Amino acid sequence: MAEIRLPKARRGRPRQAEVARLAGVSQTTVSLVLSGNKQGIALHPDTRARVLQAARQLGYAPDPAAQRLAAARNDLLGVFSFTATFPTDVAHSYYPILVGVEQEAVARGYDLVLFTGSSSAPARAGRADALDRVRLADGCLFLGRHVPADELRRLVEQGYPAVHIGRRDELDSLAWVGADYAEATAEVVRRLAALGHRHVVLVCETDEALASTDRERGFRGALAQTGLTGEVVRAADPAAEITGEWVRSQLAAGVRAFVAEETDTCAAWRALLTAVEDAGLTAPADLSLALLGAPPADLAHLPEPTGFDVPKAELGAAAVRTLTALLTAGAADCSPLVPCEFRPGRTAGPAPHP
Amino acid sequence: MAEIRLPKARRGRPRQAEVARLAGVSQTTVSLVLSGNKQGIALHPDTRARVLQAARQLGYAPDPAAQRLAAARNDLLGVFSFTATFPTDVAHSYYPILVGVEQEAVARGYDLVLFTGSSSAPARAGRADALDRVRLADGCLFLGRHVPADELRRLVEQGYPAVHIGRRDELDSLAWVGADYAEATAEVVRRLAALGHRHVVLVCETDEALASTDRERGFRGALAQTGLTGEVVRAADPAAEITGEWVRSQLAAGVRAFVAEETDTCAAWRALLTAVEDAGLTAPADLSLALLGAPPADLAHLPEPTGFDVPKAELGAAAVRTLTALLTAGAADCSPLVPCEFRPGRTAGPAPHP
């Protein structure tokens, strides 16, 4: 098999000094000409031409490392996720977000550095701790709620530009972007109200995620606003508590609309679907169902749930915008909420008149 | 909306000099300790401990630009793709390759920088330095055949360590890794032969991709090896040329096995499937079908095609191995071919005895 060998002349790369020598000017002048003369300094056209000619002749290209050292920035944005950025199993976890991150970063002239917290790199002596490593980038995005709070706090308090994707309240001064779960949930309730529903039950899991409390807040707010009555059921073990019997009793009490929150496992939603089936009922004929988020991939064959979609790409893009604002202006709005899009779906319909 | 402001005092990242001041040593000592003391210089354990402690306390992380400028290395590997790395159209996304790249890079102590040469970068569009940006990293992987050849050539000729993912012959001295399409295709033909087939037709598109010629070469080689007869059909417009009628005429000529190559669009495969259906036939009962690659996502509901899978993660890992060999040894095998895995599938079966 053939072999590729690197040319030994690694130092043979032309530098500004050599261009200067060829053009008969100083290296400073070369820098001035080649960097586009942003300072508006007057330059003799001949000098300019000679420099450009010499640079072309030598095939000069600036060394990005040197440029970035001098400019005290490297146009790098970090993306840190505690779980693997590219998980082998859950192929699509952060992917949609990364789409938005990359697009927005590219549009703003930044490159991306990927950091994975869970990765067990061979312990190289002197290597910075997991989170400190991100400092190599001008700023960093953090994904997922598993980012260690204390290390993150230190980073932020030392003035490192960081933006968390997903709500993160416990750290004051930490910028974050998140989806507007409250408003999206409220919209779902309003839609149900418009369909004639008077009673709505929200099924949650006991996971105390911030997104969960957001949804509950939006739920209660919309109830008050629309004059509906409703209840929040927090099930530690949805599969056990949300049964066909439970559904029947709710129907007996006049409830015709059930809303479940989306989680990693979507246990609440799954339990609800199973319970409805066990009760021998169908949506949207007998009752209405809604999912506060997107259904898991393995449920893709079922009728599309009424609910809302979190615009994940937009979330990533918003995070980049916030981070670059931090970078360039030194400040940014701390919590731009990205609106979710209502998804009509096919699991909710008019409330049967009693 | 509240505002997040970066602490003005702590602006900027900690440098070795500050670590040195905190530890009560010189900057040199800090550098020595943090870079792992490769020179084997004797260091007092206490000094070492103090430096490490100070570095951690300050959250020190080395500046990649400065490292690269001084030491000509920074343990960063670049990944350059001309099209977006995370395209909205998930179809031809590099995600599976990146999985392998990340794993292998992390295992070898490298971090990853994603460079996107997309045209949407405002300031850099069309500039010759689009590719030169990657020089910030010690070496770089290049994805896709759209990487501009002349810029890439310059990079390589100046001794920059680069590895192309996917076959790339037109540049001498450019290392690349690719899937072994020829052998994988040959294996498919051999399997068909083992099933009793005597005549095989390969349907290609007119796309002159290197992978396409590889497949054709493997096809012809296996024909000779197995004593089968066969034909290669290159269709400019598969949907128009590969019709039910065409299939019938092939069957009349004794052909019972059809093989299509995989492309971005998979037009050949789609045409073949449609044609077989139009002819009122079914695979594998009436004839055998094989796909040289993976089926597109929107055809996932169909029976799994017989054929082979390109181990994309392994491809990425192999690329990293080649690149790191280039970095550490200055040379590497130029074209490690990654073997593909035969996929039995359910579209090929025993040839009906005539």
Place this chain on the structure above:
DNA sequence: TTGTACGCGTTATCAA
């Protein structure tokens, strides 16, 4: 065992 001095290639501030 630790510190001094210098160079890497570029940009920026001043003098000339």
Place this chain on the structure above:
DNA sequence: TTGATAACGCGTACAA
């Protein structure tokens, strides 16, 4: 209009 000169942060002979 141009050219010395000094950073930028880090690695490393060489000296102490």
